[in-house]
Amino acid sequence: MILTPTTSNTSVRTDEPGRRRRRRRPQLSSWLFLAPGLVFLAVFLAVPFAIAVRLSFTNQRLSSPLPRRSVGWENYRALWHDAAFRRALTNNLIFAAVVVPVQTGLALVLALLVNQKVRFVRFFRAVFFAPVVMGIAVASSVWFLLFDRQNGLVNGALDLVTFGHVHPQWLQSTHTSLIAIMIVSIWASVGFQMVILLAGLQDVAADLLEAAEVDGATPLQRFRHVTVPSIRNTLVFVVTMTTIFAFRLFDQVYIMTQGGPLGSTDTVLLELVKVGYERQQVARACAISVVFFLIVTAITVVQRALVKERT
Amino acid sequence: MDADSSYAFNYAWSGDLQPIENCIPAALKSDLLPSIVARGSSAGHQWGVGLVDSGVAMYASKKALTKAGVRIPTGYKDAWTAAEFDDVLSKLKSAGYVKPLDVWKNIGKGEFYPYAYAPVIWSAGGDLIDRSTYKTADGALNSPAVVKAMTEFQGYFKNGYVDDNTDSNAFTAGRSALSWVGFWQYAAFKKALGDDLLVLPLPNYGKQPAGAQGSWQWTMTKGVDPDVAWKWIAFTMQADNVAAMAKANSGVPALQSVLATNDLYGPTGGLALIGEALAKGYSVARPPHPAYATISGAVAQAFQDVIDGKDPKAAMDEAVSTIDGDLKANDFYPLPG
Numbered sequence: 023m024i025l026t027p028t029t030s031n032t033s034v035r036t037d038e039p040g041r042r043r044r045r046r047r048p049q050l051s052s053w054l055f056l057a058p059g060l061v062f063l064a065v066f067l068a069v070p071f072a073i074a075v076r077l078s079f080t081n082q083r084l085s086s087p088l089p090r091r092s093v094g095w096e097n098y099r100a101l102w103h104d105a106a107f108r109r110a111l112t113n114n115l116i117f118a119a120v121v122v123p124v125q126t127g128l129a130l131v132l133a134l135l136v137n138q139k140v141r142f143v144r145f146f147r148a149v150f151f152a153p154v155v156m157g158i159a160v161a162s163s164v165w166f167l168l169f170d171r172q173n174g175l176v177n178g179a180l181d182l183v184t185f186g187h188v189h190p191q192w193l194q195s196t197h198t199s200l201i202a203i204m205i206v207s208i209w210a211s212v213g214f215q216m217v218i219l220l221a222g223l224q225d226v227a228a229d230l231l232e233a234a235e236v237d238g239a240t241p242l243q244r245f246r247h248v249t250v251p252s253i254r255n256t257l258v259f260v261v262t263m264t265t266i267f268a269f270r271l272f273d274q275v276y277i278m279t280q281g282g283p284l285g286s287t288d289t290v291l292l293e294l295v296k297v298g299y300e301r302q303q304v305a306r307a308c309a310i311s312v313v314f315f316l317i318v319t320a321i322t323v324v325q326r327a328l329v330k331e332r333t
Numbered sequence: 334m335d336a337d338s339s340y341a342f343n344y345a346w347s348g349d350l351q352p353i354e355n356c357i358p359a360a361l362k363s364d365l366l367p368s369i370v371a372r373g374s375s376a377g378h379q380w381g382v383g384l385v386d387s388g389v390a391m392y393a394s395k396k397a398l399t400k401a402g403v404r405i406p407t408g409y410k411d412a413w414t415a416a417e418f419d420d421v422l423s424k425l426k427s428a429g430y431v432k433p434l435d436v437w438k439n440i441g442k443g444e445f446y447p448y449a450y451a452p453v454i455w456s457a458g459g460d461l462i463d464r465s466t467y468k469t470a471d472g473a474l475n476s477p478a479v480v481k482a483m484t485e486f487q488g489y490f491k492n493g494y495v496d497d498n499t500d501s502n503a504f505t506a507g508r509s510a511l512s513w514v515g516f517w518q519y520a521a522f523k524k525a526l527g528d529d530l531l532v533l534p535l536p537n538y539g540k541q542p543a544g545a546q547g548s549w550q551w552t553m554t555k556g557v558d559p560d561v562a563w564k565w566i567a568f569t570m571q572a573d574n575v576a577a578m579a580k581a582n583s584g585v586p587a588l589q590s591v592l593a594t595n596d597l598y599g600p601t602g603g604l605a606l607i608g609e610a611l612a613k614g615y616s617v618a619r620p621p622h623p624a625y626a627t628i629s630g631a632v633a634q635a636f637q638d639v640i641d642g643k644d645p646k647a648a649m650d651e652a653v654s655t656i657d658g659d660l661k662a663n664d665f666y667p668l669p670g
Contacts, residue, residue: 303662
């Protein structure tokens, strides 16, 4: 399931009643321009989701000669008692709680660094952005080898630095597997947030910063009271995006751990694929996707209510 | 369509396949290994036919076993017992093999786990589902004997005997002295170890030592012209093509006429042990049942969890509940029609 953040503020025109005739045509053309997007959203998002809601109240299987029948709330009731699903949801929440602040903070630090007027700054921008270009599947496959507890580069380096005292089991231990996934996720996508924040930073009015400097504000005060308020909307956007991506966690765990060991890296989407395809219980998978959609929407709405964008 | 293991029966039950028994000419039929026919049959029809049959074995380095001073089994009759196998691992470790056992953990949770590790369950006298009724896995997959065997199996990981094998080279590079894997690794192992390579049975977990069998097989989807589809299958099933396939992946050729000329599985061949397993009934087929898609996933998950340290009894009970839930959700898979 693809979740699209609702970030675009469609400005509704409030024309005076006297200009009725002139209003028609721009409205028609705007609908025409919207049409391709709306059609795609309807065909690939709205309609499938409506079907998913409907199927979640049946016993639909991936492939079965038995007739489909309605089962009421049975799928949702079973989900409520499903320990694996709860575990997966908890993992998603922990992952989001750690990754969203850390990744946003790190992206901001990187953006500030590459926003300096120093030599080779373009080179550094490219370096920090490179993992994003790589693609998460490739990054996960490479990190899978790096995190190998016996012969991996990460433990090799740790051995060297700590003289063999620190030797984590990484993907093999329930204590470290989710941490390893977090490291990969942040490494692989922090560059994307950095670029967005960088764009925000470059829009910060230079005269405001200069005026603050003239008034005797320290660099920290300038950052806190001029830069951050100026990029507020960008920050809100980045936090929302990162939260949604955090809940969408799938590729990394699918490639690196398959949700293991003992469910310590299981996520809602991984659970959905397992239930829907491995166990062929499409109806139950639909119920998962509906619950998941509601949870993510709720979190996003609450988040946006707490920190509103300002225009 | 090429389908792995028992998945064909799920497709067949779903009504996506057509039976092939009427396409097979009598001459070919009488030449097929009985295990190949059995492998493709369910609910009174033959749905599939494969080019090769298969087997799983404990590959070993003769030098390492000699160095550790352990008894070397000669065949299924005197396979190591589970307790003896523990002793073998401990002695190999003392002999310098830090990670003496490789179980190809890196292949990961997929069809490999139920294929290669299910013999632990069968050897203990259990099964993946109760085959007398096909209505529950309770008592078959979670019996005390199976739990005991799974606890043994878990011990290999708990005691640190197992190489992660991330590079697929644990055995060929000499890190491990034992490698628990299917027939398809034979050629690579033989090349690396030469005369030092031994092919041994898996340990005996109580009832009798067990092996695996069955491989990919051709099936026909509904809607295709059976005569046209059969032409392709018939071509691949020609003796020289079956022989070429068997040579390429070291599999057991599906035709008796080809098997007779195949050195690998003859009494003195490198994989004689797998030949023995198939001929004498030590190897067990995965349940030919439409629920296999779920059984496979549940059993793979159970093995993964046991490897990762979960209580074996809890892991097996969970697999049983997954399988029984699936059977119930499908009204116990009634025959179509």
